[in-house]
Amino acid sequence: MSKFLMKISGFLIDHRLVAYLLFGVIIAAGIFGMNSVPVDAIPDIGENQVIVYADWPGRSPKDIEDQVTFPLSTSLQGVPGVKEIRAQSMFGFSIIYIIFEDNVDFYFARSRVLEKLNYAATLLPEGVTPILGPDANGLGQVFWYTVEGPGLNLQELRTIQDWYIKYSLASVEGVSEVASVGGYVKQYQIDIDPNKLFAYGIPVSAVINAVKDSNLDVGAKQIEMNGMDFLVRGVGFIKTVEDIESIVLGSFSGVPVKVSDIGKVVIGPDYREGVLDKGGVEAVGGVVIMRYGENPKAVIDKVKSKIAEITPGLPSGVQIVPFYDRTGLILETQGTLTEALIIEIIITIAVILAFLLPFRISMIISLSLPISVLFSFAMMKLFHVDAHIMSLAGIIIAIGTIVDMGIIMTENIHSTITADGLKNGDIQSRIQTVKNGAGEVAGAVLGAILTTIVPFFAILVLEGQSAKLFHPVVYTKTFVLVGSLLSALFLLPSLYIDFVLPGGNRMSRFLEKFGGKKTLFKLKTAGVIIASVVLIERVLALINVWQGIDWPGIGKWMINNIWMLIFTAIFVFLTFLLGKRLKKIGTALIGWCLKRKWILAVPAAILVFAVYLTVFEIKNEFRPPLDEGSFLFMPVLLPSASLSQTHDVLKKQNEILKSFPEVESVVGKLGRIDSATDPAPVQMIETIINLKPKEFWRPGMTKEKLINEMNHALQIPGVGNIWTQPIQNRIDMLSTGIRTPVGIKVFGPDLAVIESLTLEIEKIVRQVKGYSDSYAERIIGKPYIEYIIDRNEIAKFGLTIMDVQQVIETAIGGENLTMTIEGRERYPIRIRFMREYRDSLEALQNLLFITPNGEKVPLSRLAKIQVVMGPGMINSEDGILRGIVYLNLLPGTGPVEFVQEAKKLIDEKLQMPKGYYYEFAGDFENQIKAFEKLRIALPVCLLAIFIILYFTLGSAKQSIIVFLAIPITLSGGLILLWILGYKMSIAVAVGFVALFGISVDDGIVLTTYINEIKKSTAIHSIKDIHNIILTAIQRRIRPLFMTTVTTILALVPILWATGRGTEIILPMAIPSIGGMTIELITIIVVPLLNSIVMERALKNQIKNN
CATH class of the missing domain: 1.20.1640.10 (Multidrug efflux transporter AcrB transmembrane domain)
Structure with missing residues (x-):
């Protein structure tokens, strides 16, 4: 040679x-x-994944798991090259992560999953259509921003974000999706007074049908006159509150009954699954998600150029302000x-x-x-x-x-x-x-x-x-x-x-x-x-x-x-x-x-x-962790916590974090962004803490000391604190399905048993040397109000299950019936009973139901109302239910040594029931x-x-x-x-x-x-x-x-x-x-x-x- x-x-x-x-x-x-x-x-070390998202508004995690997630998970297991399938059933939607082997081409994987979805969709309830998530990997969230403008409320800012900024940035080469977060989505709300409705003898179904039938444009082809072709169209889309109020529902004593006669129509906020908070004040923002295989810096630079291009065309004073930009890192x-x-x-x-x-x-x-x-x-x-x-x-x-x-x-x-x-x-x-x-x-x-x-x-x-x-x-x-x-x-x-x-x-x-x-x-x-x-x-x-x-x-x-x-x-x-x-x-x-x-x-x-x-x-x-220059603080509340309670915690914690001299800015998010890439429930907070350069830190201060000080100041009863970094969190979530470097997964057929096992394991691992803190998922902690319909009783009145369920779903829960089309903008029209008729158990029991022969029957006679505790979120892997204990270790603790000692202690002190097992997960597996x-x-x-x-x-x-x-x-x-x-x-x-x-x-x-x-x-x-x-x-x-x-x-x-x-x-x-x-x-x-x-x-x- x-x-x-x-x-x-x-x-x-x-x-x-x-x-x-x-x-x-x-x-x-x-x-x-x-x-x-x-x-x-850093290199793209995320898993080779395809996301499937299925939306079923208003449905509980139990319904989603049984009728959507499980059929999808099992039917997708036969796709070639699949390594693992993780799934989450949440309130109103299901997200399934299909993890492929690394040697499988990303777009080939998406096409094979799409083929399977054609069959899997036939197994799902009517109206549920599974779709593929964006063609991005777990590290695709490269740019976060807020939309700010003097004199504009959150609804107006969200409208600007949804219908102007979002689509402009989505057109940038290399961007897979732009997701909105925070603020309020405009909604036309029909709040019905059930007493007036029943006084006129109009069933809820009649209101639903009337509203749907009153929002329609048609085309009548064309006619020729005077040597010219004229296009003919019937214009009937709803555009204002008055259009809804004038919808006729029927007649009473020869007099037309309109929507305005049985309730009120207002413009209000749609149900929201996420809140953005900047420095203790609610904000509206967006997340730019990069397409798979693109150049992050080039994409971000193009996004910034596009922002500079569209800013002059926004309403006066409206600015797009970045708060997480991977370009800096x-x-x-x-x-x-x-x-x-x-x-x-x-x-x-x-x-x-x-x-x-x-x-x-x-x-x-x-x-x-x-x-x-x-x-x-x-x-x-x-x-x-x-x-x-x-x-x-x-x-x-x-x-x-x-x-x-x-x-x-x-x-x-x-x-x-x-x-x-x-x-x-x-x-x-x-x-x-x-x-x-x-x-x-x-x-x-x-x-x-x-x-x-x-x-x-x-x-x-x-x-x-x-x-x-x-x-x-x-x-x-x-x-x-x-x-x-x-x-x-x-x-x-x-x-x-x-x-x-x-x-x-x-x-x-x-x-x-x-x-x-x-x-x-x-x-x-x-x-x-x-x-x-x-x-x-x-x-x-x-x-x-x-x-x-x-x-x-x-x-x-x-x-x-x-x-x-x-x-x-x-x-x-x-x-x-x-x-x-x-x-x-x-x-x-x-x-x-x-x-x-x-x-x-x-x-x-x-x-x-x-x-x-x-x-x-x-x-x-x-591997040594990369210092990203920012922290991601992820407190988790109990499943029973409401959005407003979680938001109160978020604001309180952000105020505390702002008081640290090392902190440059604090922006927190509770719940999820409007994207299939984010499955977070409203009880989960993600706060990005941007830090000042270290020369501006207090003498002797280190990252470890700062996290300890912050963690001590942020102790709130009922809130479990998790500390990580933005990119690190996405890596951990993708590779192991957990949000901390080390975790314990518990598998089995019953969620209640899984929860009890995770709580018991959490107590045991506290005795292991190197333990810092932990959080066991509280699975069965969400209050459910359940209507147990009496089939014999409804049969006496000639009613079907669907008749009763429609009232429960629409009148109590509220349902978006149709959408207005206002130029480029679209807004939902929602129907629901007024708040005072559904804000207590007593009110829910006393709701009247109109039978086909016009008889008024209280709902409590047709169905038994009970309050039970159920899951707020259901996780599974390869179709098997799963719970997690999240673990943080003291600085300097070797994860392999910790896991070995913890496993030995768990095996000594805990007898796992038949059909249940546990396994450790985290970076140490890769090690x-x-x-x-x-x-x-x-x-x-x-x-x-x-x-x-x-x-x-x-x-x-x-x-x-x-x-x-x-x-x-x-x-x-x-x-x-x-x-x-x-x-x-x-x-x-x-x-x-x-x-x-x-x-x-x-x-x-x-x-x-x-x-x-x-x-x-x-x-x-x-x-x-x-x-x-x-x-x-x-x-x-x-x-x-x-x-x-x-x-x-x-x-x-x-x-x-x-x-x-x-x-x-x-x-x-x-x-x-x-x-x-x-x-x-x-x-x-x-x-x-x-x-x-x-x-x-x-x-x-x-x-x-």
């Missing part, structure tokens, strides 16, 4: 213009990709990662330029950094990898490794030219020497890249949420490393000839003049550091201005990063001092160690002891599955690394020697992880996988060169062996030390990064920083072990002879 690559490299060296053109194309493609790949804060996250990436690149370049190599060589090596990064962006565009925190993390953790191959390649070419005395020889001879020098290390470079990339294949075995999170890291790191390989093999040799080789061409001679020791380009250490700091600051300032973020200026930026700058300066200075004497020090150290090989046992014993102390102290978690996969995949990848080492080095013993770098660096990573107090997570595991690959690079390069020297050297004594080892150290210690130092130093900025997203990327960088620091030991270990193997071989050879 390496020979084939060197043939290509040789061709490009001879035709260098072709090489420059090819890499010019790569640069152009990278710039295009960087500006066009979709941008988001995207920009902050991208800003943090971009800053870290730029600082890494510039610091790495500065180190190379200032200390490690001659200026011109340093310059061409530095070019491999931006070229490799641009190559990665080009590949991201080609393979549809979005730019988000995880994909950029793959590039960031690889920055230090990118230049390694360039350093090794270019330094070896330069050393070969210098050693052969060809600096001033024939140009063709020198070009051939460049080819030879590149060929010497081509195999080592290829092997090093392969051993770096192959371990990452272990991450590709992850499935589900883990795959969506960490596969982008694998892709981008692979892309950037392939880019560095292409640069090292195919570009740097050509650049060396044209820009470094003395007398190579005009450019080379030009740079010779400006590359001498007495010129300005030979920058001193301090000059490079100062120039680097200024360059970093200016680049970051330009990027922030481009992204629309305020830039604090160089002074504040330097203060914020002072420790990073001090550490970097000290580290670079020490590297400089050591680098100038590296060959001398390295040769002397290795020479001393060659005579005292027992010294190897000392660091080995220290590392084993240190790892033994640390590894048992490190706890586990699935367990991911670690199980990695336990199998990692050994396979380590074996692959060993096989690559064997084919690269051709010796099993030498392969084992180089392979020992993996446990050595592993110990360094674990020690630093323990020192910094981080938990073992999948992110950390990814960091260790990255470490395994780069940890053997130095050993490959050093051992390969030892083998090269052995081929041309006769070995007769141990002194000859030592000379080979020392020669290899003299030639290779400089590039090896350089590659290790640049890898460490490139990751240092991440340690001091404090912006949004660092909590995700830092755990991936820690193993490499700790491991590569310890990896410096291998520069001693590898030659010593090679010497031991060679000495034993020599002794055996002498013995055999």
Whole structure:
């Protein structure tokens, strides 16, 4: 393979213009990709779901569950690729979530569900039509806003939202749905006085039919008159209150009876399922739901442009005010990662330029950094990898490794030219020497890249949420490393000839003049550091201005990063001092160690002891949570709580939250938005708490302390508090069906038994170490007023069940009979008895019923009225009823350990009835599955690394020697992880996988060169062996030390990064920083072990002879 690559490299060296053109194309493609790949804060880790929504107004959750949800759930289970079906039966509607396997195409899944719905609809009650929810995933709610205007009431604002703003924003490309929330929907209300109705002898059915028949337009085709066609239409739509009042219901004593005679008609609010509260005041708002697969930032930008476009056309003073905008999180996250990436690149370049190599060589090596990064962006565009925190993390953790191959390649070419005395020889001879020098290390470079990339294949075995999170890291790191390989093999040799080789061409001679020791380009250490700091600051300032973020200026930026700058300066200075004497020090150290090989046992014993102390102290978690910059506070009231009571709680809590100095704004929602994506009951509150930047927080305040303070201040009897973040909540709900990181699901056939079991489990888990708080769903807590119709009694009066039910449904509950059409606007017309005739049990019992023969009978005679407790919401999974205990853990508590202890305690103290069972759910499930996969995949990848080492080095013993770098660096990573107090997570595991690959690079390069020297050297004594080892150290210690130092130093900025997203990327960088620091030991270990193997071989050879 390496020979084939060197043939290509040789061709490009001879035709260098072709090489420059090819890499010019790569640069152009990278710039295009960087500006066009979709941008988001985090990858889309939501489940592959399709939502089915069925509306049945006025029906109880029991009716919905039995007649709608259960038939739909069971009939949809046969759809190919379905993983799980979750369903919720609420008052008046059913929502079913069909979760598909990740490999099922989203729109294919929707089409198959739609096919099934055609049959499933035949199983449902008349008038119930199931529909598909919006073509969006669970993370589609990207933009929330309020509609505000002076002098306008909530009904007027809701009208503007529903009929103007909503449809304008829905037309934006990439928007799946715009849902309204809050305010009042206009409704024409016919409030009937039953006494007047019965006095005229008019049944309720007559009112219903009359109203429906009085709201109608017709068309009568056309007629021709005077050579013209006239369209004929009958205009009869209701447009005003007076139109309704004038509807004739019948006659009494020859006098027409109108609607106005039996009641009153007013304009009022329709029944509402949600309320929006902003700062303690009711508000009207909307939610923009993004279509599946769209670019969040691009969609939000288009929505904002549309808002700016339509605002001048809104009524005077009406404004659309955002209160949740994911763009902020995207920009902050991208800003943090971009800053870290730029600082890494510039610091790495500065180190190379200032200390490690001659200026011109340093310059061409530095070019491999931006070229490799641009190559990665080009590949991201080609393979549809979005730019988000995880994909950029793959590039960031690889920055230090990118230049390694360039350093090794270019330094070896330069050393070969210098050693052969060809600096001033024939140009063709020198070009051939460049080819030879590149060929010497081509195999080592290829092997090093392969051993770096192959371990990452272990991450590709992850499935589900883990795959969506960490596969982008694998892709981008692979892309950037392939880019560095292409640069090292195919570009740097050509650049060396044209820009470094003395007398190579005009450019080379030009740079010779400006590359001498007495010129300005030979920058001193301090000059490079100062120039680097200024360059970093200016680049970051330009990027922030481009992204629309305020830039604090160089002074504040330097203060914020002072420790990073001090550490970097000290580290670079020490590297400089050591680098100038590296060959001398390295040769002397290795020479001393060659005579005292027992010294190897000392660091080995220290590392084993240190790892033994640390590894048992490190706890586990699935992934570090992303700090979204806002909280989502989700208090839940008992099922019996009314909308007005819940709203009182919401206003009281919002007032408390506003009093905290760290809070920027508070907007709360109770109930649901008008969308199938939101199943929340009116007893559930969701409050988005936007926080100020941390520099405005009280000294010493942290997120954990702030949540504890808020939670303590918000304690209200009968209210269970749940704390999370907006995106995190949607992820948890989609992946596990619960709203907290850990929960316990209880399944069974009876809701009352399920509720008692959840309450009992809630008591038990309070005894588990790490428990913070919990909330067991109160399922049977909603008061029901039930009419038990006496069939024998209604038969005496010639009535049917439908006759009685119609009065119950329409007169008591109210029913929207028809819709007015007022231009673009449509409003319902509702009929109902006046409030005083239905606001108490006594009034409900005394309602009169008119029989077909005109007899008036009290409803209490036809039906028994009783008050019972029933479910306010019914949840099920795969057709089985379910209850949940929501759990919050104390900070620092490992969920896996908590679940193991809680399960043991529950099994000891609770006997589950037959037919009932429980299971834990939460992020820890993904953690367990991911670690199980990695336990199998990692050994396979380590074996692959060993096989690559064997084919690269051709010796099993030498392969084992180089392979020992993996446990050595592993110990360094674990020690630093323990020192910094981080938990073992999948992110950390990814960091260790990255470490395994780069940890053997130095050993490959050093051992390969030892083998090269052995081929041309006769070995007769141990002194000859030592000379080979020392020669290899003299030639290779400089590039090896350089590659290790640049890898460490490139990751240092991440340690001091404090912006949004660092909590995700830092755990991936820690193993490499700790491991590569310890990896410096291998520069001693590898030659010593090679010497031991060679000495034993020599002794055996002498013995055999």
